[in-house]
Amino acid sequence: MSQVLSVTVPATLATFIAFDFGLKRTGVAVGNRIMGTAQPQGSIHAEGNARFDQIAQRLKEWQPDAIVIGVPYHPDGAPHENTVRAQKFGRQLHGRFGLPVF
Numbered sequence: 001m002s003q004v005l006s007v008t009v010p011a012t013l014a015t016f017i018a019f020d021f022g023l024k025r026t027g028v029a030v031g032n033r034i035m036g037t038a039q040p041q042g043s044i045h046a047e048g049n050a051r052f053d054q055i056a057q058r059l060k061e062w063q064p065d066a067i068v069i070g071v072p073y074h075p076d077g078a079p080h081e082n083t084v085r086a087q088k089f090g091r092q093l094h095g096r097f098g099l100p101v102f
Helices: 050-062 081-097
Strands: 015-020 025-032 037-045 066-070
Touching (some): 037 050, 050 081
Antiparallel strands (some): 025 037
């Protein structure tokens, strides 16, 4: 279960790519603020650093303004191992690709 956080996103950011981090698979979706739409784009089936080549391809294809990361929590809102992994993944994406990450 993911905890929903309220984040202020600058209005200048219109196109987003979202990643739902997993150790073996990472889900992908793209969204557009202007159109108010989002569509799933399948999954990246790779582990470790191997996933970053596929992410780079998706970023080149979609040219998003920002990245959104799904960060999972326990139902009571407490973090767990995957919470920390997803947050680290977000930091890695920001460092590698220089896009804002929410």
